[in-house]
Structures are given as C-alpha cells and as structure tokens.
Amino acid sequence: MAEKDLLRFLTCGSVDDGKSTLIGRLLWDAKLIFDDQMRTLEAESRRLGTQGDGIDFALLLDGLQAEREQGITIDVAYRFFATETRKFIVADTPGHEQYTRNMATGASTADAAVILVDARKGLLPQTRRHSFIVSLMGIRHVVLAVNKMDAVDYGEAVFAAIRDDYLAFAAPLGFAGLDCLPISALKGDMVYSRGDAMPWYGGPTLMDCLEAIEAGSDAAALPFRMPVQWVCRPDANFRGYCGSIESGTLRVGDRVAVPSSGQVSTVRRIATFNGDLQEAAAGDAVNLVLADEIDVSRGEMLAAADARPDLCDQFMAKIIWMHGDPLLPGRKCLMKIGADLVAAQVSEIKHKINVNTFEETAARSLALNEIGMCNVAADRAVAFDPYGRNRGTGRFILIDRYSNATVGAGLIEHALRRATNVHRQKETVDKAARAAIKGQKPCVLWFTGLSGSGKSTLADLVERELHARGRHTVILDGDNLRHGLNRNLGFTDADRVENIRRTAEVAKLCVEAGLIVLVSLISPFRTERRMARELLGEGEFLEIFVDTPLALCEARDVKGLYAKARKGEIPNFTGVQAPYEPPEAPELRIDGDATTPEEGAARILEMLQTRGR
Template sequence: MSHQSALIEKDIEAYLKEHENKDLLRFITCGSVDDGKSTLIGRLLHDSKMIYEDQLAAVTAASKTSGTQGDRVDLALLVDGLQSEREQGITIDVAYRFFSTDKRKFIIADTPGHEQYTRNMATGASTASLAIILVDARHGVMTQTRRHSFISDLLGIEHLVIAVNKMDLADYSQARFDEIVADYQQFATNLNAKDIQFVPISALEGDNVVNRSQHTPWFAGSALLELLETVPVAQDENVEDLRLPVQYVSRPNLDFRGYAGTLAAGVLEPGQSIKALPSGKTSTVKSVVTWDGELDAAYPGQAVTVTLKDEIDISRGDWIVEADADIPLTNSFNADLVWMHEDPLQPGKLYDFKMATREVSGSVESIEYQVDVNTLERLQSDQLELNSIARCQVELTGELPVDQYRRSPGTGSFIIIDRLTNVTVGAGMIREIVTQESPYEYRQHESKAQVVWHKTTVTRQMREEKNGHSGRCIWFTGLSGSGKSTLANALEVELHRRGYHTMLLDGDNVRQGLCKDLGMTETDREENIRRVAEVARLFAEAGVIVLTAFVSPYRRDRDAARALFDDGDFVEVFVDTPLKVCEQRDPKGMYKKAREGQIKDFTGISAPYEPPTRPEVTLDTSKETQETLIEVLREAISA
C-alpha cells in the first residue's frame, strides 16, 4: 500500500499516472543511539495509514517478544528488520522504506546511531536530499548529533530538520525545546546547510509527526510530515552541467552502439553537442534510449543509453559532457574523507579509488587536518582511525576529469577500496582541485638547442627553508696575488663553522675541469666567467652560499654575472690590493714570467683590469688583518 487514495478503487490507471508524476524525496533519519529514529519512521507509516494489515499483525506479534514498549505495539520493529537489531533494540544496518502521500513520494533511510556504525550512516546520507536529525529532549545535543549533522553537511544535504523527540518525557516543555534549539544553532553556525528547521515531537505518542499536537500549543510550526511534503528539493538538482559517467558500452548487434549510464547531472537531449572525457572527442547526440523507448530529454537520476552521430572512442569510466564544458583533468585534489574501517588510514599507501564508474589507483598523500566533530576544530593528525573525518590531499596514478562535490555529487565523490581485501575503507567528497601546472616554462634564451625551462617540484624556497638560510653569491674580484682565494677560503671556513651550506669556486680549480678547454684570450676569459656565473647561480638556487675567487678583469663580465641573480643575492667583493704589493707577493711566479714576456695578456701587466664602480665591499689585504676583513665580510653577508 502506497497511501490511501480513492482513485485506487475507481480508476487504477489514473492513480498510477498521478503516482508516477509525483516528485521523490529521499531523506534519512539519524542522531544518537536510542533517540527514537526507528520509532519515528514507524509512527510516520502507521499514522499515515501506510501499513498493510498483515504487516501490522506481524509487528504486533513481534512486540510481545522483541518489543520495548510493554503491551503497546513497538513501531520501531517495522524497520528494525535484522534479528540482531530486534534482540539488542538498536539499528545496525541501513533500513530503506518507501511510501507516498497525495503530494509526494518518499524513500526513507533509517541509519544507525551507534558510533561504530557511522559508516552506515554516511552510506544512507549519500543519496539523501533531507536529513531528520533526532535529539532526545532529555539529553539534548550529543556527540553523535553533531557527528551526523556534520556528515550530512559534508555530503551536501541542504535541508536539515532537527526533531526534538521524546517531548512527552520532558513534559512538553517549551523552555527545554528552546534550550536545545539554541544549543544546536550555536553549533550549526559552522555548517553550510541553508535550511534548518526545528520540530518538537513525540514519536511514541505521535505528537507533531503526522498531525499537529495539542500538547504543544506554543509551537506555531508545521508537523513533520507537512514539512516533508512541502520542502522544496527540485531546485537542489543540478540540471545545468551535463554529466553522464559511462557504465558500459551496449553493442547488441552491428547496427547499434550505445553508451549506458545514470545521468549524474544536467539534461540530455537528442541533437545536443557533447564531448567525451578524457579524450576530448566531440559529437552530437543521436538518440536517448531507455527500455520504454526513446526520450525527448533525460534528467538527473535516469538510467539511459545514448547513441551518437559519430563513431568516437568511448569506454567505461569516460564522461559525456557538454561540448564546451571546461572540466579539468587532474591527478591531485583535496577532499573531505570519512574513514570507515578499523585499520587506520596509512598516508602514502596505495588504494583503489572508485570515482563514478571508473577505478584508479592512488593514495592519500597527506592529512591537512582532522575535524573534531564536537567543536568542528581542526586538529593535526598523522593517521585516521575508524569514523574519523579529515581534509586530505589525494594523488592518483592517472589524470581523470573531476568535479567539486557541491557542484555535482555524483561525479565529485569517491570511495576508497583496500587493494588486498577489496573492502571499502573510506568515502570522500572532492572539495578543491589542485591545478596541475605545466612542468615547462618558456623563457627567452640564447641556447642553440630547442629547449625549454623545466620547473622542479622542490623549489628554491623549499631548499632555503631546509638549509636555514638563503642562497647567495659572494664574488671576489681583484688582481692575481691580491688575496682573493685566501679570503674566500677563510670566509668559507667561518661560515661552515656557523652552520651555513657553502661552496667555493676557485679560478685555478675551475680551469682544470669545467673550463679546461679555455685559454687566456679576452674571448676565452669572457666565456670562463660566463660558465662560472651560471654554475654559481645554480648553487644559489640550491640554497647554498657560493663563493667565487676569480680575477674577472672585465666589468661587463661581472655585470653579466650579477644580472643572473635577484637583487641582494650577488655581493661583489673588490679586493683592492695595490699592484706593487701583489707583484711583491707573486705567490705563483706569474708576475715575473709576465715581466719577462713568457706570459702574454697577463692582467695588470700586459692586459687591463677594470675595477668595479660600485662594489658591495672593498678590501685591502695590505692594510688590515685577515680576521678584521673576515668580520667585515660576515657583516656584509648578514646585512
């Protein structure tokens, strides 16, 4: 029996047509254990005269052995169908019931209240448009009340009815009802649900369930059933964004190829331009077919088979969307996750992710935060235990089209499956798509090869944070024998002692490897400095303080080196020791050979040296001690 209607006796066809055209409301009942969820559903069915006589007789008989209401009929037994449920007086599994009234058809999901069955509650809520959250008037808002409210909100349920039950045990007190309403409203400030209503009821006595109660004259609102019949849910459906995840390819004969699936969102019509994802191939809808024949249009929730005017490659798991839809392909996104297994979530472990009609491997790479369902506070966590709820980052092994859950629940949700046991261990709702930037960046360059810049995942900032300091280049320049290498070496020793990451590039050392093919001509010297500057830049990007000790006699070469670095990252140190002092030192005997004509193009003798015009530091090793000069350099680096 669906509901009492005179048309059943007079015109069965008219009744069936009327029944077929009613809209459908899926709703759940949830809350803490023993709040009276099953009794409420039983009362709805009983007072609406939606129970067959033989059902009522069976429940009456069962009430004598399994009931909790003494000699009265225990209406909770209408939905507590499992033997273990009747023995314990609790709901364990999700029980579904269908009924209808003159105004609307309903599918009820009676979900468990025990914390250990929270995963069953999430299952029931995943297809619901409205949630009835029961609160025991004696106990008020409990942990499970908050947990179920939060999960309902996560799952995008926008209509919440807070049914304050067992008002008969609270003497139908308006003050108690108002106290619970205020308590819940304070908690609900962090929820996204746009429609929250409150009703004082007694499921056992029938107050404000189907009919208004005389015991609550202070309550001016509607009875529960009236709310269910009138709550607007049609606009909750997404009919703008076409989403048809392909379940299978139907090929009954050589003349027919159709793509079957349940329409997750949007409207699908013949003649419509579509695109298949992830391939991006386009075509036009030829027909929309069901068992009953072709349709002029299909709407969300309908199972259909689509034929196209073009032969394009579409497989199970692909999406059919509007031709101009801009849907990202990604392998990374942030999601709200409900963990449903006794074994905790292991970040980094490989799981199977079922998204719409496609399965792909992946892992939860990190847990951004876990939610305390009592306060909605965000907590740090390294793993998720059973019934935990957290915001996580998911990484898949392949790129797929994805939606945000609030936009399209059918294509914005997923379940997580253990690859070894094939058990569903978690469920998630996609909140934010992580944009996958191209690993390549096109920069202007002078390379003779056709190359692009390849961006690295580990950035300079990450390297510098790990090192504890920024990368820089300390460029020592001056005549041979001025003391450049000695100062650079002493400075590196001091920096290393203080915990800095350093690298010293010395002119003679570099010419034995990186620049061994270069001579001492002006052109070769220019190329020598160019190579050293490029290497120094790479060290600086690695977060290293690199010190270079090169004569680098030409100002243009040093300026070109400086141009490779950001402001402040290039410190030019001019070791301005007089030529006379340098020649007296002559540590390598170069000046003597140059004076004798054995070395051509020797800087300071037969080749020019162009002093820096505005160096960050100027030193003279003939006037100050090494300790004093190192302190000057250390202060310059710290500035």
C-alpha cells in the same frame, strides 16, 4: 493529474533517539501498514519490543536479527510512503558511532535530514557528528526533531534550551533551511497531527515541514554528465554507451565530449528500454548513440562539450574514514569515482576536523570515523567536478585492494592544478639501453623478514658474488637509508609506509639505470610490498622472504634491539609490539633456521640465473 514529486530524506542522531520509531510512526499514520504486517508487529512487540503491551514501531525498520535482539539499528533501512501531495523515500540510519559509515551512505543521496535529539539527554557527540556529516554531504535542509517530549512532561523550557543549543552549534554549518520542533514519535504528537499535549508550540508539524521542503536536487540544471557503465555492442551496426545521467539534460543533436581524450561528437539517438527519447535528464538511464566512432570505454565520462569537468590526477578532498585500520598516507588503494576505477593513494593529510568544535588539528593518520582534509593522488587523470558544485560527480569511495572492502568516502574540494603542470619528460637513453651497455637485465631483489632474520647478510653475500661476476649492483639497506633519505621518519605505521614508498621509488630509479638492486628492509606490510612490485615491470621484482623464527632472531639480537623493545625502550618494534605480515607467494623463501647464509645466497643466485638475470 500532475505526478507527485519525490523527497528523499534521512533520519539520524545519537543512539536511542527514536529514529526507527519515528519512521514506524510515519508509516502507521500514513496507513501503509497492512493487516498481516500489523499482526506480525503486535506479536513481535510483545516478544521483542520495549514498550510493554504497546506497539514498538521501531521493529518495522530494524529488519536484521541482530538489530531486533539488541534493540539497535545497524544497517540503513529505506522505506517508501506518500501523502496526498508528495512521495517520500526515507533512510533510517544507525546511531552508534561504529556505524557512522552507514549513516554517511544514507546521506549521500538525501535532499533533507531529520536530526533527532532525545529531550532527556540534549545534544550528544553523535548528534553533532551526524549534523556535521549532513552538512559535509551537501544536505542543506534540516529538521531538528526534539523527540520523547512525553518523557519530560512536554516541557517547553526543555525544548527551548535544546533548540537554542543546536542553533548555536549549527550556525557555521550553513544550512539553507533549519526547522526545530518538539515531537513524541511514540505517542504521535507533532508528527502527522498536532495532538493536544503541546499547546505552547505554534509551529508546523514534522509532516508539514517535510511537505514544504523543496523536493529533488538541482542536478537537472547542472551541466550534462554521464559516467559510462557499459559499451553496448550487440552487432556491427550498433554501438551505444549506457549509463544513468548524473546531472544536466541532454537532447538529440547536443554536442558531448570525452574529457579524458578531448574527443567531441553529437548525440544521434537517446535509446531507452521504452523506446527512443528526444530529451533525457538527470536520473534517466539511457543508451546514447553518437554520430561519430570515437573511443569511449567503460568508466569514462560523457560531458557537455561546452561545459566540461575538471581532469586531473591530484586533488584535495575531505575523507570520511570507515575502517578499523587507520588511513596511512602513501598506502595504495582503489578509488571508485562514478563508473571509473583507478589506483590511488592519500599522499598527505593536511589536517583532521573535530566534528564537535570544527577545530582543525594536525594528523598523520585517520582513525575509524575521523574526517580529514587530504591530498589524493591517482595513477592517472580522472574527470570530476568539485562536490560543492556537483554532488554526483564530486564524490568517490576508497577500496582496500586485498579485501575489496570500502574503507573511506571522499568529497572532492578542488583540483591541485600544479599536478597538471608536471609532465613526464621523454628520455632518449632508456632503461633498455642502459641495461644493454651493462650486459645485464635489471631487477630488484627485495629481502623481507624480521629484524635479525639475516636479510642484510644474505644481500651482502649475493652482491659480492654478483660483483665478482661483473654485474652492476647497488644495495639499499633499511638501516643505511635511515641515515640519509629516510632520516626524518620514525617507526609508526605511517612512517613505515612512507619509508617503504621512498625506498621503492629509489629502487625503481636504479632499475631504470640498468642496475640489479638489492633491497634489505623489514617491510612488514603486504600492501606496501605489493606497491613496490607494481612500480616495476613484469619479472623485475623478486621477493625473497627470509623466514627466520622470532625466537632465533631474538637470540641473535646483535644490535640489542629486541631486548630494548621488550623493556619498552623501542616502541612499535616489529615482532614485539608491531605485526609482521609474511609474504603469501614470494619468488623465494629462505629458511633462516635450517639454511646457512652461504646456502641461501647460492639459492638466490641460482634463481637469478634461471630467470636470465
């Protein structure tokens, strides 16, 4: 008997459209609810359900206590069921806007989507948002299920109006298949069976649609790609490269390449837990043994030698932002693409996309659940395919480097080829040579603290003493830089990030010139100060926290800035409207309240001497 194929699909839509109820109904009609589950469901329906004495099928899916108490779906719930002709894995995804990121997760592996609409409400913003994300994630088969027809007396006109509205909205999304049908998940009409309530509808049932959709993806027909999850080296006689094949097929004797190095070898063995194979395909977990000893590390990709992926450190991508703090260009994060993990940043937001109108508007940041077209820059080249060509190798996630939280998901559009044409030029006279002729060890003294804390005063005192000692120095003062290099920047969070990034890059160049650099900058964000630190070599970044209480800074207020900020004349002023994130482990902390500037300067000079600077 031929093995049944598998269709992965998700349900999505707005809040309370009946997604969990629909899947519960599918499980019920497929006779996949055991007696003990049924007894539990009946008891919980009486206690927590929304259907009076009837069964609340949504409780089969909403497994979290918070979901049951609030009557909402929060996390993605996966369920398996089967019919006589096909197996299914269905993802029940949240409808609330704040959980859009969870919905995108469910869509990332689906072949089809069932988009529900409440017949009483019609199309809602979240319905449109989810439809756009479904299209964005590469799902090409969609079923629009107009649910709760029982609540509108099974009116044909109601269904027809919603169907026509959706078809007009979805036309630009490019779905390859789009079925529209009326259902009642609660009563079971047009789900598994037709029922008698809607004789005016002659189309397929929901299950008819799901059984007719082409199952599986075309991943096996694409070029071979396998991210290396682990290098298996149990003894000196065996070296294998473990991973799941993302796309394509592979046979013993095929030539494979490592895109990052260009090395090529042939496949000698395809080892698996159940023994060796002569051929493997997309979805198979394998351990590849190659004919040659080539350098392949965890995170790298093995690819077909005659059909290699792109290799680039800059590319354009659509990004779905998934965090409460906005995406700010220039802020460093971690990018996980396949098994590879690399430092990266969104270098520019080209525009953001209105998911209701598809309008493209200018943006300098992305808020939670917003989608934007962005330029992304990685610290080194990564291997990928455009998402439209290969869903498995064209997607990535962005991870916050402090919390390790996933903050964004990206879909790669194309490489920025100009990035591959820019190479670092070798310099005959290097940093060590420039420093040696000056008789000093270059470094950056990064003074951070609130406005009025005394940063500039301390930097000036330290530079005067260093100059008197014959040291070669330069001061990069925040106010002075805003008269030139950073004159086009304001004081939004995005502008502050860019202000610090530019200053840090200039400081790095000055260190390359062999100078001792004194940076006096509020630099309120830990992430950007860490970015500046990572630009430099070991021991070259010395963070000096001038820790002066806000009240004392305001009392000084020599520039009158706090007074203006309190009146609302200066928006986003650090310490008043905008936050300051104190350093957690600075090289030196100066108590601005208990220490005179001269005493503080003496401590800084002592630190430099101790460190051989």
